[in-house]
Amino acid sequence: MRIELQKRAGTSTLFSIVSPLLALALTLVAGAIMFWLLGKSPMNALYIYFVEPLLDVWSLHELAVKAAPLILIAVGLSICFRSNNWNIGAEGQFTVGAITGSILPVLNPEWHSPVILPLMLVMGMMGGALYAGIPALLKTRFNTNEILTSLMLVYIAQLFLDWLVRGPWRDPQGYNFPQTKSFQPEAVLPEILDSGRAHLGIVFALVAAVALWFMMRFMLKGFQVSVLGQSERAGRFAGFSATKMVWFSMLLSGGLAGLAGISEVAGSIGHVQPVISPGYGFTAIIVAFLGRLNPLGIIASGFVLALTYLGGEAAQLSLSISDKVSRVFQGLILFFVLSCDTLIHYRIRFVSTPSAEAEAKN
Amino acid sequence: MFEAILLTVITASTPLVIAALGELVSERSGVLNLGVEGMMIMGAVAAFATAQLTGSPYLGILGGIIGGGLFSLLFGFLTLTLVANQVATGLALTILGLGLSGQIGEAFVGMPGVRLQPIVIPLLSDIPFFGRVLFSQDLIFYMSVALVFGISWFLFKSRTGLKMRAIGDNHGSAHALGINVVRTRYLAVLFGGACAGLAGAQLSLVYTPQWVENMSAGRGWIALALVVFASWRPLRVLAGGYLFGAVGIGQLHAQLLAQSGGIAIPSQLLSALPYVATIVVLIIISHNRRTTLINTPASLGKPFVPDR
Numbered sequence: 084m085r086i087e088l089q090k091r092a093g094t095s096t097l098f099s100i101v102s103p104l105l106a107l108a109l110t111l112v113a114g115a116i117m118f119w120l121l122g123k124s125p126m127n128a129l130y131i132y133f134v135e136p137l138l139d140v141w142s143l144h145e146l147a148v149k150a151a152p153l154i155l156i157a158v159g160l161s162i163c164f165r166s167n168n169w170n171i172g173a174e175g176q177f178t179v180g181a182i183t184g185s186i187l188p189v190l191n192p193e194w195h196s197p198v199i200l201p202l203m204l205v206m207g208m209m210g211g212a213l214y215a216g217i218p219a220l221l222k223t224r225f226n227t228n229e230i231l232t233s234l235m236l237v238y239i240a241q242l243f244l245d246w247l248v249r250g251p252w253r254d255p256q257g258y259n260f261p262q263t264k265s266f267q268p269e270a271v272l273p274e275i276l277d278s279g280r281a282h283l284g285i286v287f288a289l290v291a292a293v294a295l296w297f298m299m300r301f302m303l304k305g306f307q308v309s310v311l312g313q314s315e316r317a318g319r320f321a322g323f324s325a326t327k328m329v330w331f332s333m334l335l336s337g338g339l340a341g342l343a344g345i346s347e348v349a350g351s352i353g354h355v356q357p358v359i360s361p362g363y364g365f366t367a368i369i370v371a372f373l374g375r376l377n378p379l380g381i382i383a384s385g386f387v388l389a390l391t392y393l394g395g396e397a398a399q400l401s402l403s404i405s406d407k408v409s410r411v412f413q414g415l416i417l418f419f420v421l422s423c424d425t426l427i428h429y430r431i432r433f434v435s436t437p438s439a440e441a442e443a444k445n
Numbered sequence: 446m447f448e449a450i451l452l453t454v455i456t457a458s459t460p461l462v463i464a465a466l467g468e469l470v471s472e473r474s475g476v477l478n479l480g481v482e483g484m485m486i487m488g489a490v491a492a493f494a495t496a497q498l499t500g501s502p503y504l505g506i507l508g509g510i511i512g513g514g515l516f517s518l519l520f521g522f523l524t525l526t527l528v529a530n531q532v533a534t535g536l537a538l539t540i541l542g543l544g545l546s547g548q549i550g551e552a553f554v555g556m557p558g559v560r561l562q563p564i565v566i567p568l569l570s571d572i573p574f575f576g577r578v579l580f581s582q583d584l585i586f587y588m589s590v591a592l593v594f595g596i597s598w599f600l601f602k603s604r605t606g607l608k609m610r611a612i613g614d615n616h617g618s619a620h621a622l623g624i625n626v627v628r629t630r631y632l633a634v635l636f637g638g639a640c641a642g643l644a645g646a647q648l649s650l651v652y653t654p655q656w657v658e659n660m661s662a663g664r665g666w667i668a669l670a671l672v673v674f675a676s677w678r679p680l681r682v683l684a685g686g687y688l689f690g691a692v693g694i695g696q697l698h699a700q701l702l703a704q705s706g707g708i709a710i711p712s713q714l715l716s717a718l719p720y721v722a723t724i725v726v727l728i729i730i731s732h733n734r735r736t737t738l739i740n741t742p743a744s745l746g747k748p749f750v751p752d753r
Contacts, residue, residue, distance in 0.1 A: 169532055207667075227728050231670045231724075235724050236720075239715065246711045246713035269460040365536075368536055405547070407548045407551065409544075410540065410541075410543060410544025410548075411548055414541025417540060418537050421529040
């Protein structure tokens with residue numbers, strides 16, 4: 084038996100909607116098998132993993148806290164990927180955004196002014212954008228592959244952060260913990276409700292997603308993104324500049340990743356420490372694809388992936404399964420999403436005997 | 446002292462060379478597999494587990510090769526049969542590999558590993574200096590050298606290698622000539638995965654014989670950069686691999702020196718050197734658009750659906 088692909092005349096609207104859902108269903112099946120292999124009751128484990136975190140008010144807040152950076156980064160990445168620019172260093176831009184955004188509260192802990200927070204957010208955004216500007220510069224000026232350069236910059240950013248909080252930025256009264264002083268109250272991102280930890284970050288994420296959806300749907304810039312992504316040549320005939328698009332998409336996604344970084348530090352952590360992200364920058368790649376590179380779809384997929392983090396923590400506590408399970412789940416989701424996306428563009432046929440079929444055609 | 450440094454450089458370079466060679470073959474056939482990091486770490490955990498359970502590091506090597514190879518077939522199925530985006534699928538392979546290996550390796554954390562012992566070649570190893578450096582090495586080092594020359598011969602002197610390069614440069618024409626594009630690419634991807642697995646086995650059996658989560662530490666990505674650096678030529682992979690390995694070891698020695706000399710160089714700065722070096726090298730290699738265009742397999746990363 085053999086699998087044969089037959090190109091559809093257009094993209095299938097039905098499968099554009101069904102494919103992410105099918106991918107999630109397949110992930111659940113694979114997850115059940117994995118739990119069974121680990122010697123746990125699959126249904127119970129899946130319940131603890133994917134349902135229980137949705138039942139408490141506090142864990143819904145945690146869900147929003149974790150979804151915020153994922154959505155912010157992923158909507159930026161979706162513009163990159165749509166325009167065929169492969170920024171996979173969002174984790175580094177997130178880190179640099181957290182650093183540049185924290186300069187003010189770390190260096191001026193006594194500055195109690197309401198302007199500090201907006202300044203921090205702007206500086207975080209600029210830091211992330213500038214850091215993403217490096218691979219953009221290298222790609223446009225030296226023709227360097229942005230996948231590899233943006234990824235190498237992740238390691239460099241993380242080492243730089245590590246040096247900062249162990250060296251010049253370390254809180255002298257911090258009992259030798261490698262972290263900065265806690266931010267002054269004016270520098271902390273306010274919570275949106277009294278009932279839990281969810282902070283303004285999730286609002287930024289939703290606003291960014293809707294704004295970029297509007298851009299992709301109704302503005303010339305969005306059209307440029309799609310055309311240059313599908314065919315650079317066609318874009319050039321229309322007078323669109325591929326070089327400018329590299330800059331636009333990289334700076335935009337870097338800026339949003341930077342905003343996510345400073346929001347995370349100023350919102351949920353409250354100080355700077357060596358590790359500030361459980362891999363949000365990489366998980367956001369999965370979020371972008373699960374949302375089918377559509378900013379509105381990404382809102383939904385951001386919450387799904389945030390749930391895998393929460394479920395991982397819950398499973399660790401009540402099933403004594405390591406939290407690495409959540410990374411496995413995330414990898415599986417991306418695999419199934421990519422496989423199911425084939426259904427959108429192709430009809431899949433199972434052919435029993437290839438040679439007979441070939442002869443029949445001749 | 447010099448000999449000792451050279452030996453550590455060889456140990457650090459071997460996994461880079463092997464993984465890059467595998468990726469080179471895959472890319473020559475037109476498939477860009479960004480999952481090297483994932484296949485490498487899967488190879489590392491498979492090799493470590495096999496060696497632990499059987500007590501034999503040689504079965505461990507085999508386990509690493511099989512682990513990396515099987516994992517690469519997942520990539521092959523998605524990108525070749527289902528024609529999924531190669532960049533995205535490669536990233537998926539890396540993410541899944543890092544997670545899955547952490548899960549599998551959980552049971553092996555902290556266990557003392559089984560070290561692969563060197564094979565001393567009689568007579569040759571008696572040559573002063575070179576004998577000890579080149580002929581008292583472990584099996585994986587010898588395999589890496591054999592792979593360099595074997596792949597060189599295969600790509601540029603054998604008929605199958607010629608066909609593979611033809612596929613990589615223009616899969617449409619190759620298909621029209623009756624070459625089975627998909628099957629050849631499956632084999633190339635499988636070979637790439639097996640090499641990455643072997644490189645991973647070197648990490649967990651020779652370089653640091655134990656299991657540590659994420660122990661590949663970006664080496665898979667450096668191997669990818671190495672293929673670009675080598676402009677898709679096996680002998681240059683060998684040279685480049687040793688250059689990168691030397692930078693990595695150099696920074697370790699610099700850290701020790703700085704510590705003993707009381708000089709305050711931040712260790713993080715030195716640890717960042719290999720990644721900075723990779724970026725610098727990529728700039729030097731890629732800045733000339735024309736030569737890059739000539740060297741890059743023309744069908745690299747492009748999807749192929751056979752028309753029937």
